[in-house]
Amino acid sequence: MTGSRLHPFTLLAIAGALPALAWILPAPDGAAATLVVSLVLTLTPGARLGLTGIGASPGWRRRLVVFRMALLTAAPFWLFLLLLHDVPTTIATGLRITTMVATFVWLVAVLEPARLVEAMVAAGWSASIAYLLAATLSAVPVLKARAQRIVEAQRCRGLSPRGGIPARLRALQALALPLVLSALHEVDERALALETRGLVPGIRRTPLAPPHDPAAERAARWALLLVCLFTLVRRLIVQHPS
Amino acid sequence: MIPALRLDDVSFSYGTVPVLERLSFSVAPGERVALLGKNGAGKSTVVRLIAGLQRPSEGTVWVGDWDTRDCVPEQLAWRVGSVFQHADQQLFARTVRDDVSFGPRALGVGEREVERRTDRALEDLDLTAHAEQHPYDLPPAWRKIAALAGALALEPALLVLDEPTVGLDRALRTRVTRALLDRSAGSVALLVITHDLTFAAETLERGVVLDRGSLACDESLTGLLGDVTRLEPLGLAPPPVAALSAALDLPGRPVRAADAAAALARVARGRLAP
Amino acid sequence: MKSLTLDHASYWYAATDSSALRAVSLDVAQGEVVALVGALGAGASTLLLVAADLAPRVIGGRLEGSVSRHDRSGIVLPTPWTQVSGMAFTVWDEVAFGPANLGWPAHEIARQVDRALERLELVPLASRDPATLSGGELQRVIIAAILAMDPGLVLFDEPAAELDAEGAALLWRLIRLLAKEGKAILLATSALDALPDVADRVVWLEDGAVRAVGTPDLLAEGAACDAGLGTSVATVWRTGGLPAPYPLTVAHAVRGRR
Numbered sequence: 001m002t003g004s005r006l007h008p009f010t011l012l013a014i015a016g017a018l019p020a021l022a023w024i025l026p027a028p029d030g031a032a033a034t035l036v037v038s039l040v041l042t043l044t045p046g047a048r049l050g051l052t053g054i055g056a057s058p059g060w061r062r063r064l065v066v067f068r069m070a071l072l073t074a075a076p077f078w079l080f081l082l083l084l085h086d087v088p089t090t091i092a093t094g095l096r097i098t099t100m101v102a103t104f105v106w107l108v109a110v111l112e113p114a115r116l117v118e119a120m121v122a123a124g125w126s127a128s129i130a131y132l133l134a135a136t137l138s139a140v141p142v143l144k145a146r147a148q149r150i151v152e153a154q155r156c157r158g159l160s161p162r163g164g165i166p167a168r169l170r171a172l173q174a175l176a177l178p179l180v181l182s183a184l185h186e187v188d189e190r191a192l193a194l195e196t197r198g199l200v201p202g203i204r205r206t207p208l209a210p211p212h213d214p215a216a217e218r219a220a221r222w223a224l225l226l227v228c229l230f231t232l233v234r235r236l237i238v239q240h241p242s
Numbered sequence: 243m244i245p246a247l248r249l250d251d252v253s254f255s256y257g258t259v260p261v262l263e264r265l266s267f268s269v270a271p272g273e274r275v276a277l278l279g280k281n282g283a284g285k286s287t288v289v290r291l292i293a294g295l296q297r298p299s300e301g302t303v304w305v306g307d308w309d310t311r312d313c314v315p316e317q318l319a320w321r322v323g324s325v326f327q328h329a330d331q332q333l334f335a336r337t338v339r340d341d342v343s344f345g346p347r348a349l350g351v352g353e354r355e356v357e358r359r360t361d362r363a364l365e366d367l368d369l370t371a372h373a374e375q376h377p378y379d380l381p382p383a384w385r386k387i388a389a390l391a392g393a394l395a396l397e398p399a400l401l402v403l404d405e406p407t408v409g410l411d412r413a414l415r416t417r418v419t420r421a422l423l424d425r426s427a428g429s430v431a432l433l434v435i436t437h438d439l440t441f442a443a444e445t446l447e448r449g450v451v452l453d454r455g456s457l458a459c460d461e462s463l464t465g466l467l468g469d470v471t472r473l474e475p476l477g478l479a480p481p482p483v484a485a486l487s488a489a490l491d492l493p494g495r496p497v498r499a500a501d502a503a504a505a506l507a508r509v510a511r512g513r514l515a516p
Numbered sequence: 517m518k519s520l521t522l523d524h525a526s527y528w529y530a531a532t533d534s535s536a537l538r539a540v541s542l543d544v545a546q547g548e549v550v551a552l553v554g555a556l557g558a559g560a561s562t563l564l565l566v567a568a569d570l571a572p573r574v575i576g577g578r579l580e581g582s583v584s585r586h587d588r589s590g591i592v593l594p595t596p597w598t599q600v601s602g603m604a605f606t607v608w609d610e611v612a613f614g615p616a617n618l619g620w621p622a623h624e625i626a627r628q629v630d631r632a633l634e635r636l637e638l639v640p641l642a643s644r645d646p647a648t649l650s651g652g653e654l655q656r657v658i659i660a661a662i663l664a665m666d667p668g669l670v671l672f673d674e675p676a677a678e679l680d681a682e683g684a685a686l687l688w689r690l691i692r693l694l695a696k697e698g699k700a701i702l703l704a705t706s707a708l709d710a711l712p713d714v715a716d717r718v719v720w721l722e723d724g725a726v727r728a729v730g731t732p733d734l735l736a737e738g739a740a741c742d743a744g745l746g747t748s749v750a751t752v753w754r755t756g757g758l759p760a761p762y763p764l765t766v767a768h769a770v771r772g773r774r
Contacts, residue, residue: 158348198617
């Protein structure tokens with residue numbers, strides 16, 4: 001079973017439930033459990049090629065890409081936490097934050113923005129709002145591809161990724177700035193371009209291929225919601241025994 | 243004399259998809275070569291191989307006496323200035339001058355030398371007036387020119403450019419032609435991917451044509467550009483000046499506008515002469 | 517019947533004092549191809565944005581004078597990678613994005629998409645991921661995507677910039693076909709040598725104002741050649757010192773020779 005064949009709302013439900021449970025359940029055990037679940041998710045097939053890139057490593061190494069990306073993205077948070085807090089708080093908060101990060105990275109890899117738009121439109125949402133949400137998701141591979149191009153262009157001008165701290169900081173500036181500048185610059189152009197493609201408020205978009213929503217998945221979504229509520233209530237009662 | 247660039251039986255595939263098939267050609271110092279072919283013929287891949295961003299599956303890419311397999315892109319920057327498509331998105335510095343000087347500074351040449359190279363590159367492309375502006379205050383066409391200046395400032399032995407004139411008007415294209423001819427006179431080798439055959443005729447002297455990843459022909463542009471029977475199967479069309487030369491059978495079959503004008507004038511005078 | 521009429525239209529981009537368009541009056545009839553030529557920054561792209569009802573409605577700025585449209589417009593921008601939806605995994609879905617946003621019934625969408633793909637010779641690429649396409653292929657996809665929305669007024673901003681010779685030839689033939697089908701076409705291009713066979717009228721823009729309007733013969737006049745806007749053949753003729761009138765194309769030169 002590949003993650004991306006599930007209904008987009010199911011994927012969103014999972015992506016919402018895991019971080020919620022990570023914060024509700026007592027740390028460190030509860031948070032560790034949710035983290036394990038979310039990391040296992042990053043190892044499942046169904047990750048979109050768009051996130052891992054064209055010409056990415058074949059076979060089993062492709063699965064590790066999402067897993068590695070989740071850990072890499074979460075790493076800086078641990079550093080900050082360590083600087084600010086004692087070890088137990090660091091571990092507790094770190095596990096929770098890593099669950100959030102890993103779940104988000106998994107969601108971006110596995111949720112096809114087009115399917116999300118189709119699902120939302122079929123459920124009655126306006127196309128513009130659906131697109132806004134989907135664009136957030138699709139921004140990641142687009143920015144990643146652009147970042148790649150910028151890294152290549154700067155390396156071909158002599159920028160070396162090696163060297164001491166000042167050299168690396170300069171390298172970061174040469175890579176991050178063009179990415180941010182060109183992306184920001186393009187936001188206006190993109191908004192304009194999407195208007196040209198008919199994305200105007202008020203018109204009901206025709207669903208081309210609304211994703212299949214089996215009853216089992218709908219039930220599972222409700223179940224997830226109930227589990228979250230149940231654990232929340234239980235946690236509150238445990239904290240305030242009456 | 244070692245060629246500035248030599249592809250020796252180079253093959254390359256993206257995964258299982260073959261892109262280049264046993265490609266061999268070379269560019270001598272000071273030579274100006276156009277890399278031509280339809281969309282998807284593999285031209286941009288050649289640029290990536292030369293820049294060291296990719297290794298050939300088979301065969302060798304020689305930049306001077308360096309095997310690109312043994313080099314990383316930042317090393318190759320000492321010998322190759324590459325400008326990729328959509329280079330206007332790579333600019334980042336606060337001023338055009340800072341961005342252009344990024345390359346030579348990254349190479350580690352002294353500050354005085356950085357200034358000299360930057361000034362020269364800006365002058366060659368008539369960018370000095372815009373040197374203190376923020377790159378993103380310039381329209382995209384000018385940013386492309388600024389990116390080209392960045393490559394010129396490296397003062398490499400080989401310049402590899404991927405579609406440098408897309409989005410430029412005639413005035414800017416002429417400016418690019420002048421700058422490139424000037425460098426080539428100083429023994430810099432040029433390899434330019436372009437589908438603008440008029441620009442190729444004005445700026446370059448030899449054409450290497452790729453067809454589905456293999457070499458279809460490698461010869462002087464003067465002979466190639468006027469021959470519609472050869473160009474058509476390759477998905478190319480003779481540029482107007484070359485077509486005019488062929489249609490009017492001008493002496494020497496010139497492909498450059500100035501040469502064609504001169505030939506026309508001679509023919510007209512000849513006809514008017516008693 | 518006029519599809520687009522501009523009457524003394526002047527436009528200023530937001531937060532700028534100098535006008536990008538100055539009292540431009542022009543019209544495009546259904547079935548007509550009008551080309552805008554000029555140096556970079558002369559105002560062609562701005563004019564197209566005004567014609568597409570994107571300026572000032574979407575991008576802000578100030579418009580004076582009047583603009584009237586009889587038909588729905590579609591605009592092909594010069595940067596296909598910004599116009600791509602980012603949400604379609606196949607070329608087919610990408611082209612269908614626009615029609616679906618317009619709320620058309622599924623069978624009508626399929627009809628328009630299939631027709632657009634055929635016209636732009638994209639059928640072999642229909643299941644490809646747009647992110648893997650070359651610049652030229654992507655530009656053709658965007659053109660198909662706009663045509664699939666069946667606009668009555670089609671606006672093109674440098675549509676051949678990324679195309680190779682075959683792609684460009686296909687595009688010019690298609691533009692003539694669209695005009696024959698009754699669409700109004702307004703096209704900004706620097707591909708001057710193609711215009712004698714493509715455009716019915718040429719509008720020369722300079723610094724935001726109309727400097728001249730005429731048939732493509734305009735591109736063989738001395739003034740145009742001096743401004744860098746003459747066709748290659750006309751420019752060569754003038755540079756060679758031969759007398760006017762200068763031939764517009766190779767075919768004209770050959771005919772004149774006989």
